[in-house]
Amino acid sequence: MKYLINALAIITLIGGIYVWDATYRYELYSSCKGERIIQTFYRTDNQQQAFSAHFDDKNWDFPQYSDIARINVAKNTPVLGYLFSHNLSAEKRKKLLAFFRNPNHFTWQKKDLKASEYDIQIRFYDSKNRQIGKIWLCSSCAMCKTVPFTPDVKFGNIKPESMKELMGIVN
Numbered sequence: 001m002k003y004l005i006n007a008l009a010i011i012t013l014i015g016g017i018y019v020w021d022a023t024y025r026y027e028l029y030s031s032c033k034g035e036r037i038i039q040t041f042y043r044t045d046n047q048q049q050a051f052s053a054h055f056d057d058k059n060w061d062f063p064q065y066s067d068i069a070r071i072n073v074a075k076n077t078p079v080l081g082y083l084f085s086h087n088l089s090a091e092k093r094k095k096l097l098a099f100f101r102n103p104n105h106f107t108w109q110k111k112d113l114k115a116s117e118y119d120i121q122i123r124f125y126d127s128k129n130r131q132i133g134k135i136w137l138c139s140s141c142a143m144c145k146t147v148p149f150t151p152d153v154k155f156g157n158i159k160p161e162s163m164k165e166l167m168g169i170v171n
Contacts, residue, residue: 017079037149048108051151055103062100062150063124063133070125071096073170076118076136088170095169096122100135100146105162106154111143118145120170139167 044050054060071093074085088096099105117138124133136145142158158166 041151048154051154052103054151056101057151060149060151062097062146062152063148067126068093068097068124068132069127070129072123072125074121074123076116076121081121092169096166099162099166099169100150101152103152103154105159105166106152107157107159108154109157110155111141111157113138113141113143113145117141118143122170137166137170139163 040054041047041050071088072085073088075081113136115136118136119139120137122135122137123131126132134147138144142160142163144153144156144158146153146156
């Protein structure tokens with residue numbers, strides 16, 4: 001009986017760690033873009049023109065919040081990614097925000113990836129340590145996904161020369 005209880009405790013612990021890790025690394029909540037975003041950017045004959053019209057619009061800045069106290073970079077690997085994450089310096093925070101607010105770093109190519117296909121996660125926190133934004137980044141295929149939405153990253157494809165610059169910032 002003692003072995004059965006120990007086995008159940010270990011299985012429960014492993015299951016709990018798995019659920020916590022999946023919650024941390026993936027987007028388990030609704031990823032609906034919202035009616036305002038759909039109306040503005042997706043229900044139009046020319047999406048590129050709709051996106052371009054809102055470049056440099058402060059209402060759509062990433063992460064749409066001015067109080068960014070900390071940016072955390074982690075590998076998108078189970079458990080270990082979180083344990084070996086690091087925070088960016090103030091200088092690198094400024095460079096990273098400028099990078100994602102500049103549409104010249106991105107192309108119009110579309111490609112959808114699952115959350116598990118991205119290899120880096122970048123999380124943005126405010127001064128109260130609340131998460132206010134998240135970026136999933138695939139360094140091998142030069143794709144990213146941002147939450148909250150921003151038109152500046154277009155459809156998430158990063159230009160090759162810009163990808164080198166980005167990797168220099170996050171490493």
